[in-house]
Structures are given as structure tokens and as C-alpha cells.
Amino acid sequence: KHKVAAEAEAQASDRWQSLVQAMLGGMVTPETLMASLAPLRSLRERHEVCALAARSVATMQADQARFADAVASLAAAHALPPEDDAATRFATLRQKSDTATAAHEKHAELSKAIETATETLRATTDRLAQIAQDVSAMAILFPERVRPRDLDTLRRATGQARQVIADRAERARLERAVLTDLGVTDSAAAGVLLAGVTTASLDAAHETVTSDLAQAEAALTRATEARVTARDGLAQVTGGPDIAALSERKTTLELQLEDAARTYLELSLGHRLASDAIRRYRDSHRSGMMTATERCFAILTNGAYPRLTTQADGTEEILLAVAQDGATKRAAEMSKGTRFQLYLALRAAAHEQLVAQGTCLPFFCDDVFETFDEDRTRAAVRVMEEIGHRGQAIYLTHHRHVVDIARAVCETPPMVHEI
Structure with a gap:
């Protein structure tokens, strides 16, 4: 292969010398001509670079002209000053474009918020309508003269109704207690028994019973002391004619003590019954006033x-x-x-x-x-x-x-x- 290549190179060199001799005669030697081809080759390359740069400049100038025309058209559409250069007008247009984009995005955001708020309002309106229907359905249960028209009045009316129910239950309980204490079966009979009874008369009876009870307690104390004294004296007696008299005295004192104890119990029970009756009478007669005051004070x-x-x-x-x-x-x-x-x-x-x-x-x-x-x-x-x-x-x-x-x-x- 090296031999073939060397032969080809020698043939090419011979042809090159023959060609130079034929075309230029003896004016330029093949070696001189070969040395002058390198600058020409570099010049051609530079020429190609220059042509490419010229085409690029022409393209950019054309693009700049089209850009200026497009900017001028947009500037005229947006009423920008014509004396500004293309770069200034482009910066202004860019700012307007950014502002418009932001406004569009804000519009989309607000539109979505309005849509959400509208949906919430619709749901709330439906809920309020349902509440109004429920209030109307519940209001039918109340008498016409106190029938509530809205939720607040329904709430107050319900509270008052609950209080009325509680008051009626308390009244029924008190009536049962009074009927039980008086030993009657109905309110009419109780009214007959309590006809003419006043707080003043009950207080007077209470004071009388209290005084009698105090006297009975004093009599019981004296009888107890006498009994103890008699028992001590009897214990000291060992015999003699006084035994019969002491025994008789002992029996008498025991009978007195028994009678005092019975009187004390009667007066004590009477005092307790009178106190309970007075308390129930006061409660039954002041319950209306107390209940009304309690309800009004809770509201206030x-x-x-x-x-x-x-x-x-x-x-x-x-x-x-x-x-x-x-x-x-x-x-x-x-x-x-x-x-x-x-x-x-x-x-x-x-x-x-x-x-x-x-x-x-x-x-x-x-x-x-x-x-x-x-x-x-x-x-x-x-x-x-x-x-x-x-x-x-x-x-x-x-x-x-x-x-x-x-x-x-x-x-x-x-x-x-x-x-």
C-alpha cells in the first residue's frame, strides 16, 4: 500500500509540474505557485465568513424593521406616543401586557370566588328556607295569639312553654302535697277546709302551739327532775311507815310524768304539723309571684x-x-x-x-x-x-x-x- 501511495504521489507531482509548465510556461515555478495558494485559500475562507456576516446583518436589519413595524402597529392600537423609539414603546407594551395578564388572572380568581360565594349563598338561602319551614311547622303548635313568627320568638316561646310545663308540674306536686296533708281527695274539699284561713291566723296558731310546746317542755323537765328526786329518796328508804306514802307519791309522779310526756308529744307533733302547713301555705301562695320573678330575672x-x-x-x-x-x-x-x-x-x-x-x-x-x-x-x-x-x-x-x-x-x- 505504501508503494502504491508513493507511486500515486509521484504521478500527481509529475502531472502538477506538467500542468504548470503548460499553462504558465517558465514564468512561475511549480514550487512558487504552490506557496502562493495558501494565502488565496485563507482569503476565500475569510470571504465566506464576511458573506455569512453580511447575510446575518441583513436578516437582523429585516427583523428589526419588521419588529419596528409590529411595535408601531401595536403602539398605534394602544395610543402610545409616536415619537418614542421602538425599544421604549416595546417596554411600555410589555408593561401593559404584564398588567393585563395580572388583571386577567385576578379576574379569574375573583370570578371563582364569586362563584363559590354564590354557591354558599344558595346553600345558606336553602338552609334558611328550611329553617323557616321548620319554624312555621313548629309555630302551628302554639295558639294564634302567641304564635311565633321567627326563630327568636320561637325560641322565647319554647322557653316560656317549657317554664309553663315545669310550673304546672310544680303546681300539681304542691296540690298533691296539700291534699295529702289535709286528708282530702280534691281541690274543692281543700278549699272548703281552708276557707277563711289566712296567713295571720296560721301565724297566730303557730305562736300558740310554740308557747304550749315550751310550757310542755318545761313541765316535762320538772316532772323528770321530781322523778329522779323521788327515785333517789326511795332508794334511801330501808323500811318504816313512810314506804307506803313514798310508793304512792312515786306512782303519782309517774302518772304526772306520763301525762306530761303525752302532752309534750301532742304539742310537738302539732307544732311540726302547723309549721309544715304554714310553710306549704306560704309556698303555694307565693309560688306564682316567685315563678314570675324568677322567669323575668332570668330573661333580664x-x-x-x-x-x-x-x-x-x-x-x-x-x-x-x-x-x-x-x-x-x-x-x-x-x-x-x-x-x-x-x-x-x-x-x-x-x-x-x-x-x-x-x-x-x-x-x-x-x-x-x-x-x-x-x-x-x-x-x-x-x-x-x-x-x-x-x-x-x-x-x-x-x-x-x-x-x-x-x-x-x-x-x-x-x-x-x-x-
């Missing part, structure tokens, strides 16, 4: 004090308010606002009792709400409205917000007179 305090009770203090009874946690407070231990609410509850209950007895008087209040917060003022306004359903409720105030609350809370618009 928004349930902070759901119950009222009494506690004996010697010959008197003290009114106590029972909080939700079971703690009790006297009126003197309450805040000023809570004391005013208790005062209002007592007055409202007394007015309710008068109306039940056929006496309907106007109910006056003079700025009792001034120490109440807004929630308890709303509750107090509803209590005044309830009193107004039974008669005439008049409230005097110089606080404008109380009038605003009354107008917002009352189902029956209040009549406002400015003096």
Missing part, C-alpha cells in the same frame, strides 16, 4: 341567674339569686345593674299578679336601664313589651340609644313621645 340577666330561692333568717326569709354555677347571691352582694334588674323583675311579677287578679294598672319605669349593658337592655325592652301586651307600659328615659334599641327589638313598634 340573659340566663346568668336562672333561679331564685329563699333562705330563712330568724323569723324572716331572704331572697337569693342562684347563678349558673350554683352559687347564690343576696341582693346586697350584686352589682348595681343586677340589683336594678332584680327590682324590675319583682315589679314586673307583681304587675303580672295584679293583672291575673283583674287589676290592670299602668307600669311606670324611670331610666331603670341606665346601668344595663346593651344585651340586658334588649332583654329589658322585651320584658316591657310583654308587660305592654297585658296593659300599658311607660318608660321614661333621656338616653337616645334606649329608644333605638326598643325600635329595633320590639315586634310591636313602641310609641315614642319626646318631652
Whole structure:
């Protein structure tokens, strides 16, 4: 292979020399011509690079012209100043494009939020409609004159109905206790037995029984002491004519002691029965007033004090308010606002009792709400409205917000007179 290659190279060299001789004669030697071909080859390569660069420049200039035309068209469409160059107008258009893209994305986000809110509103509306239907279905169970029209009035009416049921159960229990104590079978017979009986007469009987009981206890003490003395004296007797007399005295003392014990037991049982009868009589006659006060006070305090009770203090009874946690407070231990609410509850209950007895008087209040917060003022306004359903409720105030609350809370618009 090397030999063939060497022969081919020699033949090519001979042909090259012959060609140069034939074309140029003896003016240029083959070696000189070969040395001059290298710069020509480099020049051709440079020419090709220059042509490529010229084509690139022409292409870029054409692209720049098209870009300028496109920017000018967009600038004219968006009312940009024509004196700005293409780069400035392109930057402005880019900023407007970014702003529009952000606005489009924000629009899509808000549209989705509106759609979600609309769906939530639709579900809420359906739920409210269902609640309204349920309220209407439950309201049918109430009499027409107190039939609730909305959820709040239904809640209050349900609470009042629950309280009425509890009051009726308590009344039935008290009636059974009274009938059992009196040994009768119905209320009519009990009324016959209690006809003419008053708290004053019962108190007088109680005082008489208490006095008799004290005298019986003293007689029993004296008889016991005499018996002990007689027993000691009998133990010291050993014989003689005094034994029969002492035995007779012993028998007499024992009979006296037995009679005193029987009297004591009768008076003690009578005292207990009289005390129980007086207590039940007081409970039965004050239960209406206490129940009405308790219900009104619970409404005024928004349930902070759901119950009222009494506690004996010697010959008197003290009114106590029972909080939700079971703690009790006297009126003197309450805040000023809570004391005013208790005062209002007592007055409202007394007015309710008068109306039940056929006496309907106007109910006056003079700025009792001034120490109440807004929630308890709303509750107090509803209590005044309830009193107004039974008669005439008049409230005097110089606080404008109380009038605003009354107008917002009352189902029956209040009549406002400015003096």
C-alpha cells in the first residue's frame, strides 16, 4: 500500500509540474505557485465568513424593521406616543401586557370566588328556607295569639312553654302535697277546709302551739327532775311507815310524768304539723309571684341567674339569686345593674299578679336601664313589651340609644313621645 501511495504521489507531482509548465510556461515555478495558494485559500475562507456576516446583518436589519413595524402597529392600537423609539414603546407594551395578564388572572380568581360565594349563598338561602319551614311547622303548635313568627320568638316561646310545663308540674306536686296533708281527695274539699284561713291566723296558731310546746317542755323537765328526786329518796328508804306514802307519791309522779310526756308529744307533733302547713301555705301562695320573678330575672340577666330561692333568717326569709354555677347571691352582694334588674323583675311579677287578679294598672319605669349593658337592655325592652301586651307600659328615659334599641327589638313598634 505504501508503494502504491508513493507511486500515486509521484504521478500527481509529475502531472502538477506538467500542468504548470503548460499553462504558465517558465514564468512561475511549480514550487512558487504552490506557496502562493495558501494565502488565496485563507482569503476565500475569510470571504465566506464576511458573506455569512453580511447575510446575518441583513436578516437582523429585516427583523428589526419588521419588529419596528409590529411595535408601531401595536403602539398605534394602544395610543402610545409616536415619537418614542421602538425599544421604549416595546417596554411600555410589555408593561401593559404584564398588567393585563395580572388583571386577567385576578379576574379569574375573583370570578371563582364569586362563584363559590354564590354557591354558599344558595346553600345558606336553602338552609334558611328550611329553617323557616321548620319554624312555621313548629309555630302551628302554639295558639294564634302567641304564635311565633321567627326563630327568636320561637325560641322565647319554647322557653316560656317549657317554664309553663315545669310550673304546672310544680303546681300539681304542691296540690298533691296539700291534699295529702289535709286528708282530702280534691281541690274543692281543700278549699272548703281552708276557707277563711289566712296567713295571720296560721301565724297566730303557730305562736300558740310554740308557747304550749315550751310550757310542755318545761313541765316535762320538772316532772323528770321530781322523778329522779323521788327515785333517789326511795332508794334511801330501808323500811318504816313512810314506804307506803313514798310508793304512792312515786306512782303519782309517774302518772304526772306520763301525762306530761303525752302532752309534750301532742304539742310537738302539732307544732311540726302547723309549721309544715304554714310553710306549704306560704309556698303555694307565693309560688306564682316567685315563678314570675324568677322567669323575668332570668330573661333580664340573659340566663346568668336562672333561679331564685329563699333562705330563712330568724323569723324572716331572704331572697337569693342562684347563678349558673350554683352559687347564690343576696341582693346586697350584686352589682348595681343586677340589683336594678332584680327590682324590675319583682315589679314586673307583681304587675303580672295584679293583672291575673283583674287589676290592670299602668307600669311606670324611670331610666331603670341606665346601668344595663346593651344585651340586658334588649332583654329589658322585651320584658316591657310583654308587660305592654297585658296593659300599658311607660318608660321614661333621656338616653337616645334606649329608644333605638326598643325600635329595633320590639315586634310591636313602641310609641315614642319626646318631652
